[in-house]
Amino acid sequence: MEVRSDRMAAMSPMVSLRPPVSPSRLVPSPRTIESPVQAKISVRDLDFFYGHRQALFHVGLTVRSHSVTAFIGPSGCGKSTLLRCLNRMNDLVEGARAVGRVELDGVDIYEAAIDVTDLRKRVGMVFQKSNPFPKSIYDNVAYGPRLHGTKDKRSLDELVQHSLQGAGLWDEVKDRLQHSAVGLSGGQQQRLCIARALAVQPEVILMDEPCSALDPIATGKIEELIYRLKETYTVVIVTHNMQQAARVSDQCGFFLMGELVEFGDTKTIFTTPRDKRTEDYITGRFG
Amino acid sequence: MGKPSTRMRNVWRGGELFVWMTASGVAISLLMVAGMLVLIMINGLGQFWPRALQQVTLNTQETVIGQLVGEETIPHSMTTGAQSGQRRFRYRVGNRDQFGAEYRWINEAEIASMTFPDDLTLVERREWGLAFGRISLAGEGVAAAHADESTWQTVVKLVDRANQLRQRIEHLEREEIGSINYRIEKARLARQALVLKGGLDPAIADADRRLVDDIAALERDYLSKSEALEQLHKEASQDALLFTISTGRSVRLSLDQIVAVSRPNAMNWLEKLGAYVRNLWFFVSSEPREANTEGGIFPAIFGTVLMVFLMTLAVMPFGVMAAVYLREYAKQGPLVRLVRIAVNNLAGVPSIVFGVFGLAFFVYALGGSIDQILFPEALPNPTFGTGGILWASLTLALLTVPVVIVATEEGLSAVPRDFREGSVGLGATKFETIRHVILPCALPGILTGLILAMARAAGEVAPLMLTGVVKLAPALPLDEYLPFLHLERKFMHLGFHIYDVGFQSPNVEAAKPMVYMTTLILILVVVLLNLAAVMLRNRLRKRFATSAV
Numbered sequence: 130m131e132v133r134s135d136r137m138a139a140m141s142p143m144v145s146l147r148p149p150v151s152p153s154r155l156v157p158s159p160r161t162i163e164s165p166v167q168a169k170i171s172v173r174d175l176d177f178f179y180g181h182r183q184a185l186f187h188v189g190l191t192v193r194s195h196s197v198t199a200f201i202g203p204s205g206c207g208k209s210t211l212l213r214c215l216n217r218m219n220d221l222v223e224g225a226r227a228v229g230r231v232e233l234d235g236v237d238i239y240e241a242a243i244d245v246t247d248l249r250k251r252v253g254m255v256f257q258k259s260n261p262f263p264k265s266i267y268d269n270v271a272y273g274p275r276l277h278g279t280k281d282k283r284s285l286d287e288l289v290q291h292s293l294q295g296a297g298l299w300d301e302v303k304d305r306l307q308h309s310a311v312g313l314s315g316g317q318q319q320r321l322c323i324a325r326a327l328a329v330q331p332e333v334i335l336m337d338e339p340c341s342a343l344d345p346i347a348t349g350k351i352e353e354l355i356y357r358l359k360e361t362y363t364v365v366i367v368t369h370n371m372q373q374a375a376r377v378s379d380q381c382g383f384f385l386m387g388e389l390v391e392f393g394d395t396k397t398i399f400t401t402p403r404d405k406r407t408e409d410y411i412t413g414r415f416g
Numbered sequence: 417m418g419k420p421s422t423r424m425r426n427v428w429r430g431g432e433l434f435v436w437m438t439a440s441g442v443a444i445s446l447l448m449v450a451g452m453l454v455l456i457m458i459n460g461l462g463q464f465w466p467r468a469l470q471q472v473t474l475n476t477q478e479t480v481i482g483q484l485v486g487e488e489t490i491p492h493s494m495t496t497g498a499q500s501g502q503r504r505f506r507y508r509v510g511n512r513d514q515f516g517a518e519y520r521w522i523n524e525a526e527i528a529s530m531t532f533p534d535d536l537t538l539v540e541r542r543e544w545g546l547a548f549g550r551i552s553l554a555g556e557g558v559a560a561a562h563a564d565e566s567t568w569q570t571v572v573k574l575v576d577r578a579n580q581l582r583q584r585i586e587h588l589e590r591e592e593i594g595s596i597n598y599r600i601e602k603a604r605l606a607r608q609a610l611v612l613k614g615g616l617d618p619a620i621a622d623a624d625r626r627l628v629d630d631i632a633a634l635e636r637d638y639l640s641k642s643e644a645l646e647q648l649h650k651e652a653s654q655d656a657l658l659f660t661i662s663t664g665r666s667v668r669l670s671l672d673q674i675v676a677v678s679r680p681n682a683m684n685w686l687e688k689l690g691a692y693v694r695n696l697w698f699f700v701s702s703e704p705r706e707a708n709t710e711g712g713i714f715p716a717i718f719g720t721v722l723m724v725f726l727m728t729l730a731v732m733p734f735g736v737m738a739a740v741y742l743r744e745y746a747k748q749g750p751l752v753r754l755v756r757i758a759v760n761n762l763a764g765v766p767s768i769v770f771g772v773f774g775l776a777f778f779v780y781a782l783g784g785s786i787d788q789i790l791f792p793e794a795l796p797n798p799t800f801g802t803g804g805i806l807w808a809s810l811t812l813a814l815l816t817v818p819v820v821i822v823a824t825e826e827g828l829s830a831v832p833r834d835f836r837e838g839s840v841g842l843g844a845t846k847f848e849t850i851r852h853v854i855l856p857c858a859l860p861g862i863l864t865g866l867i868l869a870m871a872r873a874a875g876e877v878a879p880l881m882l883t884g885v886v887k888l889a890p891a892l893p894l895d896e897y898l899p900f901l902h903l904e905r906k907f908m909h910l911g912f913h914i915y916d917v918g919f920q921s922p923n924v925e926a927a928k929p930m931v932y933m934t935t936l937i938l939i940l941v942v943v944l945l946n947l948a949a950v951m952l953r954n955r956l957r958k959r960f961a962t963s964a965v
Binding site: 216218221223246247249250253254256258260261262263272273276277309322325326329 | 748832834835836837838839840841842843844845848852853856857959
């Protein structure tokens, strides 16, 4: 288990001016804490296959701690696949195989010794289609904590309230926590899913096109939420919507046909892209 | 030339015809089901209505008393030229002990007159079925020259008293003497077990002696009870009716043989309605008499329902677990496909084959071994090594397990992938995901399987005949003796009852309404069981509705 995250971070094209984040939320690796640039996730030379079809080619990037990283690109370019590699959701797909390293706090998550459920607890996920369970609002949020052993009613109540507040949903649902989650509107459902992910107290939150099924107002709310979330969490978001990427993200990666074409500060990518293909995509010449 | 054909084409293309065709498909199915139900109901429910008694005088001055049950034009093969086109009537004349036959055809031409006298009486007997005639004398030594209204009052009172006496006799036989017999049998088996334990251990000899004393005491008890029983029997049989049947002959009817007397011609319709409801209640709540052709069908209803419940308890866990493995855990490939095909085909195996398997495996192999190990003292009498409600239920569970597996698999595969990912994404293991998210969402599908399984099991007869159904069970599988539920007992079943009464009874014609009625009850039982499951499913559906947006 070698830790090379700092070297990786130094090699990455962007330089963070952020001060190191509060160490309380970080994993107890002393070398990461010493480092001026907090690399939360490092992807190194990752190839990914669905059966015989290769979906990712030599992808390498670093996700900074307490930032929002966006993956953009046309449909089928592999951005969702990469996202799902970060918490090994692709394990559920039969015949899927990853070659390369994905490090979370310097530890390769594809190692045999890794407990996948623990990994997914640390790296939460919000899906494209809101998928609240057909249970009450309360039970939806309490689902994760209950699985991970929180039994006490008081602390569960607190956790549910805290998570719902964190997702900006508390004021809308506090009087009907025992109602079915299915009765919420689309935007509320998506925020409930975010609250559900927050309730297990993750370090990283992955969002797979969280706003693609929502109207502009609901989208706006979620974007605000993402902006707030990065104070506490590291957020990685996949989006079709380039304005959204420009609005919410600090770093941005552009994917094309399974390749990471360009990765860097969002401002740089949107103003002075280095690659011609990125420029074409961003200016709307294709995609 | 072109115009009509285009119009025809447009009619065809518009789908109007197709709508009619599909609708008529539904209509025909509904008509067939409704027609069957109406037929069963008319034939079954009609029998409890008190029918009028006719007194028919023939040209030969012969008198016939009976209920008109049918009429037809005399078939050609049976007529001489002069009779052609004439009708004949079918009468139920009862008095099987006197006439030998229950029914009689009478040609219309032979009839001189028909009347409905009020004093014609119908007597329902414990043996030999119905008797029709007039009461001429009632009670012990009651010297009434003519039957009048006061005689009828006496008769009604006497019959009531006889019925009360019979209830006491039954109580004595069944409860008190039954429990003594039960305890004697227990003590006998305990002694037998001591013998099997063997040895000359003084403790064992001591225990044996105590058991012998117990048995002696119980037998003394039994003797005193049976004396009391004898007394009651005597009391019950001392009263009698003198009954004149249509031939003018007098018959002595002992009162302990009489179940009920009635004079249907003297009843108004309200009394008839009361009698109807009483008869119906009697039918569903009492035990059969006369080789099942009379009395009620309560043990059969009870046996059917209990068997379906036991089957459900057995089939649900296995079916659901098998389906969860096939759908969630097994690697989908040719082997799983093969298993699935095999399971589906299992549903098509003739049920009698399951019966034979149940007999060989459950009854002989499993039951036989249980007897060897747990009940050696009762051998050579089998305890579990013979057909019983447990083995019948397990055999039916085997028969219905494919239905449950298929329905559960469908339910599982209908759970959206999003739920699985959502749960797994929160750090749930596969097991937790299945337990907390997938199974609850699949519950409606699982219950659909349950409904299909219950409907199939309740109507199945063939395998039961080999694994535990009898035409007359001495006791219900549920009673007040420990352990209350006697899974080894044989039981009665509505489906088998239909077969037995309809085709195996000595008096098939008289039993026909019973067959229809039993069929109706069986359908009702199945419908009620299904309705309960459907209501449960709908409640769950509402609770686990997957989308309201």
